[in-house]
Amino acid sequence: MPQFSLYEEEFHPSPWQRTWRAFRASHIAMAGAVLLAIFVIFAIFAPLLTPYGANEQNIDGLLVPPSWMGNGSISHLFGTDSLGRDLFTRVIYGCRITLGSAFITVVIAMLIGVSLGAFAGMLRGVRSSIANHFPDALMAIPTLLIAIIIVAIFGTGLVNSMWAITLALIPQFVHHTRSLVRSEMKKDYIVASKLDGANKWQLFTYSILPNMTEMLVVQGTIALSIAVIDIAALGFLNLGAQSPLPELGAILSDGLDVTYLAPWNVALPGMTIFLLVLSINVVGDGLRSALRKRVNH
Amino acid sequence: MTDVMHVKQLTFLHNEKKRWLKRPEVFKLGPIELTVKRGETVAIIGENRSGKSLLAKLLVGAVRADEGEIEINEHKYLAKYKSKDGQRKRTHDIRMILQHSSETMNPSVPVGRILDEPLRLNTQLDASERKEVIEDTLVKVGLLREHYYFYRNMLSDGQQQRIALARAIMLKPKVLVADEPFAALDPSIRSQTVNLILALQQELGLAFIFISHNLGIVRHIADKVIVMEKGQIVEEGKTETIFRWPQHTRTKKLVTAYHSLVPQQTIR
Numbered sequence: 001m002p003q004f005s006l007y008e009e010e011f012h013p014s015p016w017q018r019t020w021r022a023f024r025a026s027h028i029a030m031a032g033a034v035l036l037a038i039f040v041i042f043a044i045f046a047p048l049l050t051p052y053g054a055n056e057q058n059i060d061g062l063l064v065p066p067s068w069m070g071n072g073s074i075s076h077l078f079g080t081d082s083l084g085r086d087l088f089t090r091v092i093y094g095c096r097i098t099l100g101s102a103f104i105t106v107v108i109a110m111l112i113g114v115s116l117g118a119f120a121g122m123l124r125g126v127r128s129s130i131a132n133h134f135p136d137a138l139m140a141i142p143t144l145l146i147a148i149i150i151v152a153i154f155g156t157g158l159v160n161s162m163w164a165i166t167l168a169l170i171p172q173f174v175h176h177t178r179s180l181v182r183s184e185m186k187k188d189y190i191v192a193s194k195l196d197g198a199n200k201w202q203l204f205t206y207s208i209l210p211n212m213t214e215m216l217v218v219q220g221t222i223a224l225s226i227a228v229i230d231i232a233a234l235g236f237l238n239l240g241a242q243s244p245l246p247e248l249g250a251i252l253s254d255g256l257d258v259t260y261l262a263p264w265n266v267a268l269p270g271m272t273i274f275l276l277v278l279s280i281n282v283v284g285d286g287l288r289s290a291l292r293k294r295v296n297h
Numbered sequence: 298m299t300d301v302m303h304v305k306q307l308t309f310l311h312n313e314k315k316r317w318l319k320r321p322e323v324f325k326l327g328p329i330e331l332t333v334k335r336g337e338t339v340a341i342i343g344e345n346r347s348g349k350s351l352l353a354k355l356l357v358g359a360v361r362a363d364e365g366e367i368e369i370n371e372h373k374y375l376a377k378y379k380s381k382d383g384q385r386k387r388t389h390d391i392r393m394i395l396q397h398s399s400e401t402m403n404p405s406v407p408v409g410r411i412l413d414e415p416l417r418l419n420t421q422l423d424a425s426e427r428k429e430v431i432e433d434t435l436v437k438v439g440l441l442r443e444h445y446y447f448y449r450n451m452l453s454d455g456q457q458q459r460i461a462l463a464r465a466i467m468l469k470p471k472v473l474v475a476d477e478p479f480a481a482l483d484p485s486i487r488s489q490t491v492n493l494i495l496a497l498q499q500e501l502g503l504a505f506i507f508i509s510h511n512l513g514i515v516r517h518i519a520d521k522v523i524v525m526e527k528g529q530i531v532e533e534g535k536t537e538t539i540f541r542w543p544q545h546t547r548t549k550k551l552v553t554a555y556h557s558l559v560p561q562q563t564i565r
Contacts, residue, residue: 012446015407188400191359192464195393196415206414210405295404296450 029286113173121181221284
């Protein structure tokens with residue numbers, strides 16, 4: 001038995017600091033994080049960063065090419081669209097609307113889905129089966145299709161499409177949470193906690209929830225990228241955000257009318273959606289491996 | 298020496314009725330009668346599937362029994378408990394070290410919080426007092442205060458075993474039940490752990506019930522040996538008596554198997 005008494009180390013990195021260190025070690029993840037951070041900054045500070053209003057029309061400059069092209073001008077960085085609106089401004093506002101509404105959607109879906117899934121996982125028998133297999137049946141249908149059906153019933157509009165996507169995202173959270181809680185409940189440390197006298201709520205909050213972060217991050221980022229694509233897709237199909245609203249999908253569909261004349265009207269919003277989804281996925285992947293390293297190495 | 302624990306008519310019946318494509322499975326444990334004295338070390342030996350681990354779990358209340366009574370320090374507990382409360386009262390007096398200590402530690406919770414749990418749920422101490430108790434206990438089982446902040450994956454098997462031990466003795470129990478506590482350890486760590494438990498036993502005066510396949514350790518530390526076969530106690534008695542004059546065939550087999558492994562002079 002060690003009889004020596006070393007003095008205690010002053011600094012112990014917290015779990016989040018450990019995760020951050022592991023995350024920082026991966027360059028690709030960091031690149032994704034920087035990209036995502038830029039999008040988030042655009043989304044939050046959109047009115048401060050944009051030179052024009054989102055719907056401000058410049059009649060003298062219709063379909064001005066982007067600034068790096070020969071006859072483009074620096075006053076319109078990404079050029080203008082067929083109504084003379086500055087595309088850079090609209091794309092930044094588009095990030096705000098698409099990313100912001102996707103984020104809200106995912107948070108609501110996660111809250112509902114995880115609590116339902118935890119409920120289903122802690123329970124046994126028929127109630128658990130109903131709480132699980134009913135959403136499971138919904139998982140067979142693609143989220144976009146569910147969203148289209150819901151929008152068809154409630155009518156078009158950004159808020160309706162957000163509700164639709166929320167409802168479509170809930171089943172996968174329920175499913176993953178339930179299967180995770182189920183498998184954790186079988187483990188020995190749950191028996192040990194039960195012997196300490198923990199009730200079900202204490203078991204869930206102290207023993208199972210810390211093990212859920214990895215699953216939550218993975219499913220959360222997958223859901224976020226799905227939500228971004230779906231909101232943009234519904235906007236593109238004119239089912240979600242309607243035209244004057246600067247939503248990336250709606251901007252894309254506006255640009256589609258003038259594709260041959262002004263291809264940047266399609267390319268730039270499309271590229272933005274692509275980069276947005278890519279950065280979300282890269283960050284999610286990096287976070288997952290960082291969280292796993294925290295537990296396994 | 299006073300009796301610290303009485304077990305009366307402890308019975309457990311595992312009865313799975315025949316189902317489609319499934320053979321019926323019947324396992325009956327007990328009825329078990331057992332008395333443990335203060336500071337006594339009791340070893341449970343027997344072959345696999347003889348119900349040793351189940352008995353240990355029944356004693357601490359991890360598994361609900363069908364019949365029987367457990368009495369610890371004049372407190373009577375029905376082994377066939379219904380509510381959570383009966384179990385909670387029992388956690389103070391009887392604690393268990395589960396078989397695989399690495400799996401009994403939550404991988405995403407630091408050691409400090411794992412050890413905090415029994416105190417938080419069973420005592421009235423505030424956070425700083427609890428931390429003090431935890432650090433004292435960590436030192437007591439031969440770890441450092443720093444291990445408070447460690448995660449499971451940073452600890453070796455021997456250290457994990459010590460954490461499991463720390464968790465068990467945290468509430469100053471009267472009886473400690475351990476399911477193969479020395480199985481996964483290498484010889485030097487094993488003897489360290491044995492010495493540690495013996496020292497703690499003297500210090501706290503706790504009765505120690507353990508399951509082991511290692512008859513060398515059993516002979517070395519146990520006062521009393523219980524031999525189990527097919528859910529029944531087939532023989533029980535003082536360690537030396539069991540090892541020198543085994544009565545039951547099962548005991549004879551186990552003891553001969555042990556003697557054939559050790560040099561002749563120990564038998565005489």
